[in-house]
Amino acid sequence: MAAPVSPAPAPPPQAPTAAPSVAPAAGAPTGKEAAAAGAATTAPAVRSGSTSSKPAKAPTAAASGTSAAPAGSAVPATTPAAAAPPPAASAAALDLNGLEQRLRDTHAIGVFTKLTLKNQVDDLLGKFKSFHQGQSHVTLAQLRQQYEVLLLKVISLLQDDDPSLASAVSSSREAIWGVLTDPKKFANI
């Protein structure tokens, strides 16, 4: 029998330059403005680069989209896709070193912006450290939210003037998350 024609298989992962699902507060100007305004809601007197919490965003659930073979069939199952390794892992790892340099060199964001983002990255890494040491009451889901928000800020800031880097960062999202959530890998940071 021929394979059943199922409706749409798996939707592709999010587009690299798609608008953030965690919408910034401002009136949707450019990516830079939107990303920066994403943190701007209430303003205390002094701030120094802490990450902000945003509404819940569930971790990405990959839809598997593989069709199951009919039960009881005598036809041998020849499904090459089932044996395929995850494609993103090694490729993304190879990109990371290049991304580091590209983030340093990009002119799409300025020095203060880069440093502010770096401060917020460090804050988030501190939270992951506490999490892995069991000293934090923050859940992994909450860390995921903060990670997503921070990554969206970076991507939004880049997407207007350095779309290829924004796309590369976006593509590395899960690889970075994998490092952050793996205690052994995180310990090497």
Add this chain to the structure above:
Amino acid sequence: MLARSILGFPVLALLGSAGALAAEGASAVQDLRAAIALQGFPCDRVVDSKRNGDSDYTASCKDGNRYHVFVDSAGRVVVKKL
């Protein structure tokens, strides 16, 4: 290492180039505006900026807000509303 490499920007390299911010012209005000907004302060557009020193600026926004933006000794960008 990897995550820090991706999202971490070497502080010293940034501080070294922050002093040249004023020379960047129009992009400098955008940088200040983004840094202000990233820290949660409202600023629709920076209409004026004054360089007080290395990595130390006073920014005036179109909405009337004024901010002191500087890098402290710990390498953190600090935004103080004036």
